[in-house]
Amino acid sequence: MANLDLYATLARQLRADSIRCSTAAGSGHPTSSLSAADLMAVLLGGHLRFDWSEPRNPANDHLIFSKGHASPLNYALFRAAGAITDQELMTFRKLGSRLEGHPTPVLPWVDVATGSLGQGLPIAVGIALGAQRLLSAPYHVWTLTGDSELAEGSIWEGLDHAGHERLANFTAIFDVNRLGQRGPTELEWNLDAYAARVAAFGCEPIVIDGHDLAAIDAAFTRAKRAERPTVIVAKTTKGRGVSFLENKEGWHGKALDAEQEKRALAEIGDGPSRTFPTLKPDPWQPPKGPASRKPEWKTYREPVATRKAYGEALAALGAARADVVVLDGEVSNSTHAEDFKATAAERFFEMYIAEQQMVAAAVGMQVIGFVPFASSFAAFMTRAFDFIRMAAISRANLRLCGSHAGVSIGEDGPSQMALEDLAMMRAVHGSTVLYPCDANQTARLVGLMAEREGISYLRTTREKTPILYPDRLEDFRIGGSRIVRGGERDDAVAVIAAGITVHEAIKAADELKGAVKLRVIDAYSVKPMDAAALVEAVRVTGGRLCVVEDHWVEGGLGDAVLAALAEAGVAHDVRRFVHLAVRAMPGSGKPAELLDAAGISARRIADAVRDLARA
C-alpha cells in the first residue's frame, strides 16, 4: 500500500498546480479539476502506461479528457509526468502557449481536441475499437468525463458501441461531482442511476468514492482485468480539497484570485512542484500489414452512380493498402461503402445509425494511424457537424462521404436530400470538398482523398450518371476543374456546374448548339476552387457566368465561385451572374421532375444561358 502515499502527494500537486495555473491565467476551471484530481493521481501514479518522452510510442496508453474544461488538471498531470515544465504550465491560456483553454493536439500528449462535451468518450471508443479489432494492441484507452456531459446522447452512442464490441481495453471514468455550470446536474449524486444506464448499455459499472485512493486503485486494477468495457462511476466533490470551494455553486469556470489562491494552497499543502515516477509501456509495435501498392481502380464506360464508384474505389483501396478503414452508419448498401468488405471485411466497421459515433470513431482510428473513410447519406452528415468541426481542431485526417445529395434523389423527399452539406463542409477549417460527376472521376478523387491531410468530403449522387471521362483517370487534381463543353476562345457564356448538374449543363449545351457558344466547367473541386479556370472563363466570355447546383442557394458552389472570383480580384469583370440553385422546399417526385421544379434542369439552364448571351 506504499503507493497510497505517492498518490496522495501527487494528488496534492495536481490540485495545487490546477489552481496555480488558472489563477495565473485569470480564467479556467479549477473546481472541475479538483474533483478529478484523486482519480487522475492514481491513474498517473499507478496505472497509466505512457512514455512521456515518446508521445508517439505506439505502445502508449491513451488518455482523453472528455471533460476538456478540466485542462488545468490535464496540464498539471503533464507537469507531474515531466512532459512540460512548471514554467510552461504557467503560460496556460496565454497567446501563443500550447496550453490552450481546452486541450488540443498542439500538445503531443493530447490525441484530440476536446471542449465540446460528449465527444472525448466516443473518440476513445474509436481508438479502443481499432486497437482491439485490428491491432490486438496491449494498451488501454482511458477517458475522463464530467457528469454534465452524460446528458449528451453521444455518450450513450459511445457506450452502446463499446458494449456491443466488448471493448475490454476501454475504461471511462465518470467524475460525478454533482454540479454543472449553472447548478446541479439532472441526476446529481444518483450513482445507481448512472450504474444502471452503464450496465444496460453493455458496460461494466464500478461504483466508487472518487476520493478514496485505495478504492480508485482497486477500481483501475479491476478495469484493466475486466473482459468487458468498464465505467468507473466515481462520486466526487467539485472543488475538493479547498473548503470554500467544495460542493459550492457559483464556482464553475472561475479562477481564484491571488488571495483566494493563497488560502487554497495553504489548505492543500503546497510543496515544491516536481516530477513523479510513472509506468512505461512494454515495447510493442503494431502488426505490419503488407506493403501498400498502387490501387487498381476500376475503369467505367457505362453509366454508373458515383456512390457505386465510391464503394468500388474503397474496395480497390482496401486491396492495395492495409491502413484504410471504412465506417458507415447502417446505410452501406446505399452509400456502397459495403463494397469495401469484398477486399477488406475485417476493416469495415458497422456503426449503425449513430453518425456522431461514426465520425468520433473515425477520428479515434486516425489517432492510431489508420486512414478512415466514413459515410452516410449526405443529409445525415449534418448530425455530426459538431464532431466534424472539432475534428478540424484535432488536426484529424478524416475522409467523409455523403451520398444521395440533392433533389435529384427524387421520391424520398426533402428529409433525405442534402441541400446544405456543401455549406457545412466548406465551413470546416482546412477542409477539402469534392463533388464528382462521373465514376472514373470519383475513383480518382477517392484516391486523392486517401493521400490528403485534413478533412476531406466527397459528395455523391444517387442516380446513375453517364461517363464523361473514360480515358482520363489520372489527370484530376484537388483544386482543379475540367472544361467539358466548349473551351474555345470565343465562348459566349460559361456554366459552372458540379456533380449531377454537370450532366444537365451538358444537355443544355447540346440543346444550344449553333445558337450559343457555351463553355461548361465541371467544378468538381468545390474547395479549393480552381480560380484560374474561373478567371479564364470570365475573360473569354466577357464575364457571363451561370452557376448551377443541386443545393440551397446559400453556402454552396455559387458562394464558392463568387468568393474565388473576388479573391482573384476579377469580381469587377463579371458582367452578368446567374445562380441556379434550390430556392423552394422540394417535395417528392421523379429525379428529373424535381431538378426541373428546382430550376436546375437542362431546360432551365438553357433558358438562363440564352438570357445571358443576349445581355
Place this chain on the structure above:
Amino acid sequence: MANLDLYATLARQLRADSIRCSTAAGSGHPTSSLSAADLMAVLLGGHLRFDWSEPRNPANDHLIFSKGHASPLNYALFRAAGAITDQELMTFRKLGSRLEGHPTPVLPWVDVATGSLGQGLPIAVGIALGAQRLLSAPYHVWTLTGDSELAEGSIWEGLDHAGHERLANFTAIFDVNRLGQRGPTELEWNLDAYAARVAAFGCEPIVIDGHDLAAIDAAFTRAKRAERPTVIVAKTTKGRGVSFLENKEGWHGKALDAEQEKRALAEIGDGPSRTFPTLKPDPWQPPKGPASRKPEWKTYREPVATRKAYGEALAALGAARADVVVLDGEVSNSTHAEDFKATAAERFFEMYIAEQQMVAAAVGMQVIGFVPFASSFAAFMTRAFDFIRMAAISRANLRLCGSHAGVSIGEDGPSQMALEDLAMMRAVHGSTVLYPCDANQTARLVGLMAEREGISYLRTTREKTPILYPDRLEDFRIGGSRIVRGGERDDAVAVIAAGITVHEAIKAADELKGAVKLRVIDAYSVKPMDAAALVEAVRVTGGRLCVVEDHWVEGGLGDAVLAALAEAGVAHDVRRFVHLAVRAMPGSGKPAELLDAAGISARRIADAVRDLARA
C-alpha cells in the same frame, strides 16, 4: 373483446393499403409498415383521440411517426380515419402530392417532418413537456419509432428528459422488427436489453408481442394510465402478414411489383378500403394566459454584452407575452437565457447539455402554439444541425440564439468559438440570421424574432460592447442595415461589418479620420441582407469594399455580401473587394489579441482600407 375483430380488420386494411400505395409509387417502405400495422391498428381503432375533421383541434392527441419511412402506414392510417381518400393515397410519392416520401406538415395531420431517424421521439417529448407543464393538457402524445433508430443518442436524450420530467402523457412505441436497412440491428430481438435501457432512463417499459392485438390493447390502456412516461417495447416481424416478406433481409425500402403485390394482397385478404370509426377527444381549450402587451425593452447607455441584452429582452418578452417559452442547454448563465426566469420562471426549460433534445423540444413546443427561444454557445448549435435542418422541413417557427461567437471569446480557445455558425444558419431554408453589435439593437431584434415566421437565429458576443444606438430602438428591421460612420456621397471605401467587428471598424474609421473617408455599414441582418445598402455603397465608393467578420472565411458575412451583390446585378461594379475573416486555427489569448491575430482588428481593417483607398 369485440374490438379485436375491428382491430384485425383495420390492420388488414393498413397492410393492404401500405402495399398498394407503395407499389403504385414504385418505391417506399412497405415491410417497415407491415411490422407496425397491428400496433397502429389498435392505436387508431381504440386509443388515439383525434378529430380528423379538425386537425388543429387543441384537444387532439399527437401521433408522430419517428420512423418516418413507414409513411405508407402513416398515410394508410389517415385513409382509414377518413382524412384522405383512397384516390389521394395512391398519389404517394408523386410530384405535387401531399403524400411525400416521408411525412411533412404539408399534411395537416402531421405535426412535424420526420425521416431523419431519432428525431420524432425527442420532438414528441417536447410536445409532452409543454403540454404537461404549461397546459395540463388532457391529450396523450404517442410516437412510433423503429428499432434501428434506437442507436441514435438523441433517442436517449429524449427518454432521459421524459423520465426526468415524469411525462405521464408520453408513450413511445418501439417497433422492434429486428432488421435494419442493410441487415440485423445491433440488439436484434433482445427486448430485455431495450427494456433495461428504458427503465434506466426513467421510463416504464412495457414489453409485448407487437402482433398480439389483445396485448397491444392492454399495453396502450396501461400506458395511458401510467404515472410515468411509458415505452412499449414491441417484438414485431418486418413484413408481417406476407409470407415472402416476413423477417427477410433484402426487403428494406423496396416496393413490391404488380405480381408480388397480387400475391401479398391475396395473403392479407384485401377487402374494399373503407373508413373506420375512431375516438374523438373531449372538448378542451388550453388555458388562456393574460393578453399580450407591448414588451418594455430595457434601454442601454453603458457598454453591455449583447448576450446579456438577449437575456434581458427575453425577460421583457416573458412579462409581456404568455406564449413565449425559453429553453437552454445548461449554459443559461452564459447565454443569459436565465434572465427569463425573472419574469416567467415556469416557462423556462432547462434542457441540460443535450442540444439535440433542446432544439427538438423547441420544435415540439411550437407545434402546440408556443413561441420558443432556444440558446446555447453558438459553437454547440452545430450539435443540433440535423434537427435545425429538419425543423425547416417541418415549417417550424423557431428562434435560436448562439452566444460566445467568434475568436473574440478569448481564452477558452477554438472548441468554444463558433466560426461556422453563420454558414450553417444561412444554409437553413427560409432562415433569418441576425448578428447585433449593441444591446439596444439586440433587444429590438429579439422583439422582431418573436414575430418572425420560420427559423431565426441571433448571434451574440461574449464581451461587453459599446452602445451605438442609444436612441434608435425602434427603427431596426429584418433585412436592414445601418451606416454607423460616414454616409457621405464621397465616401471612398465601405467596410461591411457585423457584431463585434462593427466596433473594430469604427475604431479603424476613427483612426483614419482625415486620411480616408470611410463608410462603415453595420450589416446586422446577415440573411436577408440589405442589398440596397450594398448597392449604394458600391456606387458611392466606386466599388471599394472591405468585409470584416469574426467567422471562417467560408459561408459567413463575406459570402452573403458577395451573393447579394451578384443577385443585385452589381458584381461588375465592385472594383476591389477585401475579405478579412478568420483563416488560421486560433488558439487562446485575450480577445483583442485574438482579433488582431486573426486579422480582423481595427488595425488590420485600417491597413486594408488604406490599400483600398489607394487602388
